[in-house]
Amino acid sequence: MNIEFLETLNLYMNLPFVQNAIIVAILISLCSSLLGVTLVLKRFSFIGDGLSHVAFGAMAIAMALNFVDKMFLLLPITIISAILLLKSGRKAKMSGDAQIALVSVGALALGYLIINRFSKSANISADVCTTLFGSTSILTLTKTEVNVCIILSVVVVIVYILFYNKIFAVTFDENFAKGIGLNTEFYNLLIAIVIAVIIVLAMNLVGSLLISALIIFPAISAMQICRSFKQVTICAIIYSLVTTILGLMGAIIFDTPVGSTIVVVEIVIFIIFYILGKIKGGIVA
Amino acid sequence: MKKIYLMFLSLIMVIVMSFNACAAANATRATKKEEKIDYDLVQLKGQMLYSQVVNIMEDPDTYVGKRVRLIGNMGIIDGADNKKYFIVNVGDVTSCCTTGLEFVIKGGSDKVEDYPEVGKKVRVNGVLESYKEGTQTYLHLVDTDVYVYKDKKK
Known part of the structure; x- marks a missing residue:
């Protein structure tokens, strides 16, 4: 039984599309965990959900227009939506969470309607299923998509490293950051763009409906046992990498949907962290 | 802090590059093994x-x-x-x-x-x-x- 298992694992590991999936999954989980800490602390956890539904709507339009590489439509639409949602929240008559909810359900409904009526795909239910739940999308990336994912992930990580101190300041105390002369508008805009990029990338891994898990779980899990911002960030990265790899490998070996398997692994490890946190008496989010 | 992040990023890149190298080598080996x-x-x-x-x-x-x-x-x-x-x-x-x-x-x-x-x-x-x-x-x-x-x- 063990030899069979190892042979199966070896067979799968030799497949180029599995190796591409692992590479992209590692990079996406790294980026999403970095950003998740900022989003959770700024109480923007649900913006990932809203933007992922906008991305689904954009994906529907791309399918209807028969785009070969859909990311070139997804990215601009999601980025613009992120900027509008984050900028208008403070001045609008509607509260921020109401705006996110409005945009979220609207985009989801419109997207499904567009796919249903205008998609030229031979298998609409597969397209919807894989976009919403990420069942096989990470395993069916084109070469262009793999290269774009790698480039964007590297850019996100570099931006985070270069602007780490400023992002830290804007995250924890925006008024203080403004007071010391930081251009908070610019850094909030930068965060919005980075969020949008990560949402579009993460759709390939876990699908639109489960993106929030990829962003939120690493941060809140790390906060159960860690105290400082640095510790939480590093712990979130490790948590995200481990859960993503375990989830992806589990899905491949046991033939389960990739997105759901990753999220279930995250839930299990969150519970472990939560218990450890209770024992240790760490900070609870 | 930046040094730690840069070292971590370099480690991730090395892992990613090694996977890419394996993919090309394994694809060639698979083709050579199976004649029919x-x-x-x-x-x-x-x-x-x-x-x-x-x-x-x-x-x-x-x-x-x-x-x-x-x-x-x-x-x-x-x-x-x-x-x-x-x-x-x-x-x-x-x-x-x-x-x-x-x-x-x-x-x-x-x-x-x-x-x-x-x-x-x-x-x-x-x-x-x-x-x-x-x-x-x-x-x-x-x-x-x-x-x-x-x-x-x-």
Whole structure:
């Protein structure tokens, strides 16, 4: 039984599309965990959900227009939506969470309607299923998509490293950051763009409906046992990498949907962290 | 703090690059091992088989001219002018995601009676070829051997 298992694992590991999936999954989980800490602390956890539904709507339009590489439509639409949602929240008559909810359900409904009526795909239910739940999308990336994912992930990580101190300041105390002369508008805009990029990338891994898990779980899990911002960030990265790899490998070996398997692994490890946190008496989010 | 992040990022990049190097080497080794069948998908099941077939369709240049073997379910698609397309269907575990690879039996027959019954589990072994119909380019297996599995007794 063990030899069979190892042979199966070896067979799968030799497949180029599995190796591409692992590479992209590692990079996406790294980026999403970095950003998740900022989003959770700024109480923007649900913006990932809203933007992922906008991305689904954009994906529907791309399918209807028969785009070969859909990311070139997804990215601009999601980025613009992120900027509008984050900028208008403070001045609008509607509260921020109401705006996110409005945009979220609207985009989801419109997207499904567009796919249903205008998609030229031979298998609409597969397209919807894989976009919403990420069942096989990470395993069916084109070469262009793999290269774009790698480039964007590297850019996100570099931006985070270069602007780490400023992002830290804007995250924890925006008024203080403004007071010391930081251009908070610019850094909030930068965060919005980075969020949008990560949402579009993460759709390939876990699908639109489960993106929030990829962003939120690493941060809140790390906060159960860690105290400082640095510790939480590093712990979130490790948590995200481990859960993503375990989830992806589990899905491949046991033939389960990739997105759901990753999220279930995250839930299990969150519970472990939560218990450890209770024992240790760490900070609870 | 920045030094730690840069070191961590470099470590991630090294891991990523080593995977890329392995992919190229393993692809070459797989081709050299199998003289008759270049891509044997018989051992793949569920979403792995589905994903591999999708990858064949997305990257045909890598697979055209190669002999491919896979297991799936027999299907027929009716095209324009009463033309029939014979396909082997593969799907993931939820059956939500399914796709099919067209094949032409050895001898090139296009008669339904020369092909297995729809829904039967089949193993096909053919050479991948691309062809044009109108403005669209399609893929199919040619010179295909077909083995029909017997239904399991209940």
